[in-house]
Amino acid sequence: MKESKVDGGRLWASLMDMGRVGATSGGGSGRLALTDLDREARDLFVDWCRGAGCAVRIDRMGNIFARRAGTDEARSPIMTGSHLDTQPLGGKFDGVYGVLAGLEVVRALNDANIETEAPIDVVVWTDEEGVRFQSSMIASGIFAGMYDLDHGLSSADSNGNTMGEELERIGYAGPEPVGGYPVEAFFEAHIEQGPLLESEGKSVGVVLGAQGQRCYRVTVEGEEGHAGTLPMDQRRDALLGAARMIDAVNRVAFSHQPRPVITVGAIQARPNSPNTISGRTEFTVDSRHPDSDLLAAIGDDLRRVCAEIADAAGLDVNIEQTTHRPTITFDPSCITAIREAADGLGISHRDLYSAAGHDACNISLCAPTGMIFVPCEKGLSHNEKENAKPEDLTAGADVLLHAILGRANKESRR
Numbered sequence: 001m002k003e004s005k006v007d008g009g010r011l012w013a014s015l016m017d018m019g020r021v022g023a024t025s026g027g028g029s030g031r032l033a034l035t036d037l038d039r040e041a042r043d044l045f046v047d048w049c050r051g052a053g054c055a056v057r058i059d060r061m062g063n064i065f066a067r068r069a070g071t072d073e074a075r076s077p078i079m080t081g082s083h084l085d086t087q088p089l090g091g092k093f094d095g096v097y098g099v100l101a102g103l104e105v106v107r108a109l110n111d112a113n114i115e116t117e118a119p120i121d122v123v124v125w126t127d128e129e130g131v132r133f134q135s136s137m138i139a140s141g142i143f144a145g146m147y148d149l150d151h152g153l154s155s156a157d158s159n160g161n162t163m164g165e166e167l168e169r170i171g172y173a174g175p176e177p178v179g180g181y182p183v184e185a186f187f188e189a190h191i192e193q194g195p196l197l198e199s200e201g202k203s204v205g206v207v208l209g210a211q212g213q214r215c216y217r218v219t220v221e222g223e224e225g226h227a228g229t230l231p232m233d234q235r236r237d238a239l240l241g242a243a244r245m246i247d248a249v250n251r252v253a254f255s256h257q258p259r260p261v262i263t264v265g266a267i268q269a270r271p272n273s274p275n276t277i278s279g280r281t282e283f284t285v286d287s288r289h290p291d292s293d294l295l296a297a298i299g300d301d302l303r304r305v306c307a308e309i310a311d312a313a314g315l316d317v318n319i320e321q322t323t324h325r326p327t328i329t330f331d332p333s334c335i336t337a338i339r340e341a342a343d344g345l346g347i348s349h350r351d352l353y354s355a356a357g358h359d360a361c362n363i364s365l366c367a368p369t370g371m372i373f374v375p376c377e378k379g380l381s382h383n384e385k386e387n388a389k390p391e392d393l394t395a396g397a398d399v400l401l402h403a404i405l406g407r408a409n410k411e412s413r414r
């Protein structure tokens, strides 16, 4: 099926048509979740899907599933999609591209008379952005079993309108249960929202996962003393100890490959007086890396180097972990499917990690998941000026088509 391709012109036209729903004066789109504009975007998508022969189901969180039937309806669906809601002054591509690339895959399969064994569901996840109801990716999270349904339906905007009420109002409070059934695979196409692909001239990013984060508060205890009277060799200077630790923590980052990012961004010395030796100094450490083992090892290193410095200086140190966002690792078979699809099509690609959260991160907790990134201009996103090249968007959709076809396994011509 290497010869089958998406229609890039049709994909672009659909993106521009969708972008007109809630168009902003700066050339972007503003469609907050479950507003009238969100309804208009959903209605347009549903019309297009029905036009492409899909059966449309809606669940209780308003997630939309447009199904292109497979030859074996006993098989679990292969899912693809993203979100149609945007930031208040958002772009035309963030989320929308993943939804309409999925629709374009369906249209291209129809054009080529290709049947798949597994059904294909093009999905719109409700409220990815989390602007209006203050909780991003909530509906995909409920689908994945991270939160219960009531938590989602009772989330309220600043006017006290709940998601449940707003879903009813716009006609998208569907009857279907949210999740709880097997999904054979989920593929999400998305603009990169960062500069790597564009700077390297690559058309597609094979997303390996999303980086995790561990943050710490380090408290160094010494003893306060007079800056003029206490001899240098008798001091227990917490601020000096903290300074040495900060340097050591920075060197921990350079001791690992591939290199993590580690930041000391805030420090507080007490009593913070120019003529008093600090008796207590606190600083923060923010560490991020896509490998959870390495992220844990960084925590161990941090404790070790700080303890060594404290011992040598007669100080006490306490390290408390304040944040732990787990690393997301996408499914190896989905990653391979995406990479092989790009190779088979002769499309340039590189592996990368997502620095941002996506619905795919949630769905990866309940189904084999992969993501395809395409470059966007200057890495700009959450911005009306967000832009992407038609040829890159087409390349990403072609990779999506072939990754899905490979996964749907046995396909046959009608």
Ligand SMILES: [Zn+2]
Residues within 6 Å of the ligand: 083, 094, 095, 128, 190
């Ligand atoms: Zn997005």
